Amino acid sequence: MRTEFINPFLQAATEVLGSELGSVPQRGTIGLQRSAYTSDEVTAVVAVTGGVAGMVIFAMAEQTARAVVSKMLGQDFPTFDALAQSGIAEIGNVITGRAAVLLSEAGYPSDLAPPMLVLGRDTMISTLDVQRLVIPLETEFGKIEIQVALKLAAAPARRAA
Amino acid sequence: MAKVMVVDDAAFMRLRACKVLQDNGHEVVQAENGADAVRQYSEHRPDAVLLDITMPEMDGIAALKEIKKLDPGARVAMVTAMGQQAIVMEALRAGAKDFVLKPFQPDRVLGALQKLLA
Numbered sequence: 001m002r003t004e005f006i007n008p009f010l011q012a013a014t015e016v017l018g019s020e021l022g023s024v025p026q027r028g029t030i031g032l033q034r035s036a037y038t039s040d041e042v043t044a045v046v047a048v049t050g051g052v053a054g055m056v057i058f059a060m061a062e063q064t065a066r067a068v069v070s071k072m073l074g075q076d077f078p079t080f081d082a083l084a085q086s087g088i089a090e091i092g093n094v095i096t097g098r099a100a101v102l103l104s105e106a107g108y109p110s111d112l113a114p115p116m117l118v119l120g121r122d123t124m125i126s127t128l129d130v131q132r133l134v135i136p137l138e139t140e141f142g143k144i145e146i147q148v149a150l151k152l153a154a155a156p157a158r159r160a161a
Numbered sequence: 162m163a164k165v166m167v168v169d170d171a172a173f174m175r176l177r178a179c180k181v182l183q184d185n186g187h188e189v190v191q192a193e194n195g196a197d198a199v200r201q202y203s204e205h206r207p208d209a210v211l212l213d214i215t216m217p218e219m220d221g222i223a224a225l226k227e228i229k230k231l232d233p234g235a236r237v238a239m240v241t242a243m244g245q246q247a248i249v250m251e252a253l254r255a256g257a258k259d260f261v262l263k264p265f266q267p268d269r270v271l272g273a274l275q276k277l278l279a
Contacts, residue, residue, distance in 0.1 A: 097242035
């Protein structure tokens with residue numbers, strides 16, 4: 001995992017969550033993991049292809065997910081229904097999309113696949129030999145953990161200095 | 162009050178835009194992809210369109226071009242993730258009048274609509 005992949009995701013998540021939730025999330029300690037990811041109650045997964053390839057995972061408790069979409073839409077979500085699921089998937093999509101733009105500006109162009117959701121705890125998702133960068137963010141609605149498992153897919157078209 | 166078509170493959174984002182528009186007295190038509198947008202534009206002839214770019218079946222740029230064939234005077238604003246400048250420029254060349262960045266703010270949606278209807 002290249003360290004230059006950290007800032008685009010940190011910046012994108014801070015901007016998007018700050019805008020959507022009305023307060024900037026607090027960043028926890030960033031770490032690296034190699035073992036398989038074990039899902040939280042709600043996990044949005046966005047696949048990335050292109051100059052960098054892999055997946056980005058957004059994990060949170062269902063209570064946090066419902067609170068986030070409630071804040072975004074201005075209505076309560078007593079259950080994590082299809083509409084709420086669409087909202088969490090879109091958050092993952094927008095954050096990853098913003099990060100992809102920043103990665104592209106750094107010379108790593110990439111595209112996104114449509115987001116998917118894993119519902120329920122303890123599903124194991126292996127990123128095989130790709131290490132996962134773990135970015136914990138504390139929001140006023142609870143913790144959202146972003147896991148970035150990307151590797152360089154081809155020689156990047158780096159910009160001239 | 163205007164009739165506005167909101168086009169987005171994400172149901173949550175459609176509803177969010179609809180709420181902002183309906184709360185401000187506008188009538189809303191929803192479409193869930195570009196092909197659906199072209200069909201519904203033909204049927205409803207909305208006063209303005211908020212058109213997402215990245216969608217399955219037919220993306221926003223292709224839908225914009227089809228809508229412009231149906232109605233060269235169509236008033237369309239693109240909805241896009243932050244920083245997709247190249248795509249936004251292509252949309253503006255294809256006849257879009259404005260763009261709204263995701264995550265969008267209600268004031269920005271209403272401002273774009275005002276610009277479209279001016």
